[in-house]
Amino acid sequence: MTYTQTKAALQRLVQEKVVPGVSFALIDGDRVETGQYGQAALVPAPEPLRPGMLYDVASLTKVVGTLSVVLQLLAEGRLRLADRVSDYLPEWQDPRVTVQHLLTHTSGITGYIPNRNQLAAPELTAGLLGLHVGPTFNRQMVYADVNYIFLGWIVEKILGDPIQVVAQRRVLTPLGMVHSTFTPANPLACIPTAQTVERGLVRGEVHDPKGYVLQRRCGSAGLFSTVDDLARFCQAYFQPEKVAAVLPPLLVNHLAHDLTPNGHAGRSLGWALTATQWPTPHRVIWHSGFTGTYLVIDQAAKQAMVFLTNRVHPVAPNEPYLDQRNAVIGTYLAEKSRYNARDFSR
Template structure:
C-alpha cells in the first residue's frame, strides 16, 4: 500500500466528522491510485460516496480552465503579461494593473459591493469594474476571485466567447476530460456542497455566489469534475 500515513489521515477526516467523505488520487510517476471513503451526502439521508462522482471544484476552475487558456494566449502572442487590464476592459480605470498582476493576485483590487449576491449579472459586472486598487498593489499577494473574473472577461474580448465555453473547447475537450462540465445534467451524480437558508441543499449547481450570477462569464468558479479527469 502506498502512502499509508496519508490514507490514514484521510480516513481520520471522515471518522472524526470533519468531512462526510473523501475522493483521492495519488500520482507517483506512472503509478496512479484512486479511492473513495465515506459519504457523498448526510442529508436528507446518508448516501455513500461513489467512484466517478462529480465535484463542484470551485476555485480549481481558475487553475484548470482560466489559467490554461490565458497561458495559451500568452504563448501565441495574443496577450502579454505587461498588457494593462484597461487596454482590454476600458471600464476599468486604473491603468497600472496588468495581466501579470491578475495572474499572481498582486493587483490589490479591493472594495465592498453592497448586496453583491443579490445583483443580476449586468449590475455585478459593472460593480466589479468599479472596484479600486488598494495599498497591497504590486507588494503583496492577496488571493481574490476578481483577478480571474477579469482574466475571463479579457479572454472573452480576445476570442469572442464566454470563458467557460473557451475552457471547454481549449482545455477539457482536448485533454479528454469527458466528465468535466460547467453544466451538470444529473444532480444525483454530483456531490452536494452545502445547505443554505436561501437555496436549501446545493447539488449540481455552482455553490460560488458570483459563479451563480455570472454563469458562463465566470472564470473564477463553476467547473464540475471527477477525480479521474483531474488526475488526467
C-alpha cells in the same frame, strides 16, 4: 505506491467528521491510485460516496480552466503579461493593473459591493469593474476571485466566447477530461455542497455566489470534475510537450517559480507555491477550492495528489477543515520525499 500515512490522514478527516467524505488520487508518473472514504451527502439523508462522482471544484476552475487558456494566449502572442487590464476592459479605470498582476493575485483590487450576492449579472459586473486598487498593489499576494473573473472577461474579449465555453473547448475536451463540465446533466451524479436558506440544497449547480450569478462568464469558479479527470490533468503537467497546444511547455515548465511582478510575493502564475525536499529542495505548485478541493503537483518528481471533498456540506464555511487540509498536504509531501529517497538509495 502505498502512502499509508497520507491515506490514514484522509480517513481521519472522515472519522472525526471534519468532512462527510473524501475522494483522492495519488499519482506517480503513469501510475494512479484512487479511492474514496465516507459519504457523498449527509442531508436530506445519508448517501454513500461512489467512484466517479462529480465535485464542484470551486477555485480549481482558476488553474484548470482559466489559467490554461491564458497560458495558451500568452504562448500565441495574443496576450502579454505586461498588458494593461484597462486595454481590454475599458470600464476598469486604473491603468496600473496588468495581466501579470491578475494572474499572481498582486493586483491589490479591493472594495465592497453592497448586496453583492443578490445582484443580477449586469449589476455585479459593473460593481466588480467599479472596485479600486488598495495599498497591497504590486507588493503583496492577496488572493481574490476578482482577478480571475477579470481574466475570464479578457479571454472573452480576445476569443469572443465566454470563458467557460472556451475552457471546455480548449482545455477539457482536448485533454480527454470527458466527465468534466460546467453544466452537469444529472445533479444526482454530483456531490452536493451547502444547504442554504436561499437555494436549498445546492447540487449540480455552482456553489460560489459570484459564479452562480455570472454563470458562463465566471473564470474563478463553476467547474465540476472527477478524481480521474483531475489526475489526467496533473499528469499532463508532467509532460506538457505531449499536449503543447493545451499546456504550453515553456510556460508550464516554469510555474514552480515566483512569477510575481516584483519576484518576491511568493506566487506563481495561478498556482500557490510550497516546498519539498527530494531530490533536492525545490518548489511544488498547489491550489485549493473553497468547497474543499485541492491539487498538489510536483513537476520535477512527476508526482501529484488530487483531493476532493465537500467540506461545506451541509453548512459552510467549516473553518476547522483548513488546518486539517494543510496538515494532510504536509503529510503527503513528507511521505512522498521519504519514499523517493528510499527508492533512490536502492
